[in-house]
Amino acid sequence: MDDILLSIDVGSGSLRCALVTTEGKILAQQKHAIRCWNPAGKMGFSSDDIWSNLVDTIKNLISLSNYEPDSIRGIGLDATASLLFLTADMKPIALPDNSECDVYGWMDHRALPQSEQFSAVMHRTGNHQRMIPETHIARALWLKQSHPELWKQCYCIIDLSDYLVWKLTDELIWTNGSLSRRFDEQLLEAVDFTDVKERFHGIHLPIGAAVGEGLCKTAAISLKLPVGVPVASAIIDGYGGTLSTILSRSKNEPVNPPETALKRLSMIVGTSTIYIATSREPQNIYGTWGPSPSVLPDLYHNAVGQSAAGILLDYILANHPAHELACNKARQKGLSITAYLNVQLEKMAGEQPVACLAENIHMLPYYAGNRTPRMDMTLVGMISGLKLDNSEGNLALHYLCTIQALALGARHNIETLICAGYEFDLLTPAGGLAKNPLFLAEHCNATGLPAAIPEQPDAMLLSGAMTAGLAAKLFSDWTHAIQSVSRYEQIINPDPELADYYERKYCVFLEMHEDQMKYRKIMATALNTTKNSVF
Known part of the structure; x- marks a missing residue:
């Protein structure tokens, strides 16, 4: 047994x-x-x-x-x-x-x-x-x-x-x-x-x-x-998910040494997101959490992430007029609301890539502030491209726009790590949102990095299994534990034809933050002018 x-x-x-x-x-x-x-x-x-x-x-x-x-x-x-x-x-x-x-x-x-x-x-x-x-x-x-x-x-x-x-x-x-x-x-x-x-x-x-x-x-x-x-x-939980996937391999590949983690970026995506990078030396990097020692020998981690991810998707969906209608249709088809909207977006896109449906709708996803790399929790969310449209199709576009905004936020965090000397060749996702193929595809397209789909869809549950096995002395050390449980099923790659599209989307993403700062400055100046006129 x-x-x-x-x-x-x-x-x-x-x-x-x-x-x-x-x-x-x-x-x-x-x-x-x-x-x-x-x-x-x-x-x-x-x-x-x-x-x-x-x-x-x-x-x-x-x-x-x-x-x-x-x-x-x-x-x-x-x-x-x-x-x-x-x-x-x-x-x-x-x-x-x-x-x-x-x-x-x-x-x-x-x-x-x-x-x-x-x-x-x-x-x-x-x-x-x-x-x-x-x-x-x-x-x-x-x-x-x-x-x-x-x-x-x-x-x-x-x-x-x-x-x-x-x-x-x-x-x-x-x-x-x-x-x-x-x-x-x-x-x-x-x-x-x-x-x-x-x-x-x-x-x-x-x-x-x-x-x-x-x-x-x-x-x-x-x-x-x-x-x-x-x-x-x-x-x-975030670190547990990282260790569950960071050294993953396919069924036919030999076990990966701990050094494999150096070019991989853990992607733990659920209610919030956290992306964990690995290095040989501790690095003090503005806009990240860390460095912290790894359980893997002689390695260190820096983390970045976004406070609101899955919870932001839920919020955007729940507050759209077509939400109840779409939920009812999803239930009739035996689908989750996100799986149903993924199908609707495919129909809406026709011959063009789904990503391009959101060409003229953009979001800054800072509804709960920015955890990293700006580390400014006073920032707020923004949407550009709103219409008087209560349709199910508009709901799908808002859903897609949110996914793309989260993917662009990931890119912003990843670029912070790359500027500090990290090099990545693979995303290793886990968490509830990692089960959403559209969410993963848009992350690959926005970041330009492939992603390894875990063999075990509920890869987060491998975290407790590894610690349990270590406590019971069924694994000799953390490297043994990770190599024993962690495998991926397939690699998905970014679509090279979307590189230019996402370059432009990313420019808008960064510009929206600049706009928010500009609006604050204008209002602060107006407020001071008003105060001065009173006195």
Whole structure:
């Protein structure tokens, strides 16, 4: 019988659990929606909701499969870059404006003033990087400054992924991937925030290490699994997806050495996007996150990405007058709304490439600010080319325009990396949007790079399988784990005939940002003129 690994992937709208072999074959999986509160500029989850759904999903997975609980050799998990503040009795502190939430979601931007406070100090000390409000240390400073009464209650600051490991093992741990631990001592002193350090607890472990004595009795009873099953230290979902694909190979190719990652760009595309590059030496690059050490020996990573991707597509579709009509037609055909619109666009295009349908409609996709490379969360979205058109065809064009804008945003990020010396010859995608052929095709066309389609459509679930296998000592090291599970099915290439089209689209994309800055300057000047005339 195959060695079976239990993989847990906690996303923004759902969590998934799967039984996976050490060769990366998903034997069975279950998915469950989780509650997400996402008002403007904020995002929150409920830890009770996540945990109870995780328990139910794992129990359903085991009961509906042909595998016994005793056959599970290890448990691994990844989760979004979200954050909790815990009291001394390890109870999550509720968000001050929503008693149902106690997890600060990765897309929560309420700490914008604090991130700007850190950025100002960085600038004065010669570090011209910028901090964005998705940074955990900015969120911690926000809690202290905005809600000192809650800050006094806070005993422990912890990543969501590490919190779930604690629930499984009753052990407090952190890893090099724990984002709450990423801070600069001098920055803390400069903003009088050194007391944050006393709120970090637990032992340090490598990513994928076995935690304590494995699955604790309380969790084992809830999950109906044996006590002591090895549980791995967790990983952030984007990085987990990267490791699931970065050394992928076709069935007939030999295993790739770690150096293969140097010319590949990981492309993790879901609710948000993150693109992770690999280098031999650590590189400090403005407009990127990093450098951070890789789990692969003697390598380093820099990351770029966009805060709103899948969530932006959902927003654009849901707010179009033809959305309900298109959804009803999609359901009748047994298709998702995006699959249905892909078909409609093919019909609309006829003999011309689908991409050219959006020749006169353009978008700047900064609806949630710009994570990188501009690192300016005050930027907003823009659309040029709107018409009084409530038709389903117009909905399809807005959908295509959004995909192209996200692809052009990827190109902007990739060019930032290339200017710093990176060279890429392959995109390695994973995540929900990687299942959308139009999304992938337009990324290839916009960036000029081919993409390797994962053999396993749900490649993100390989992340937890790799850490589980490492904890259970079924893999000797990370290189072995990645080479064992990661394969691609095919390569898709950019259409060379669209190179000029996308060159022009990219010029418009960059110009739209310049226009936004120009409009701000005009309005600021007008405002000052008005104020001066009053006095």
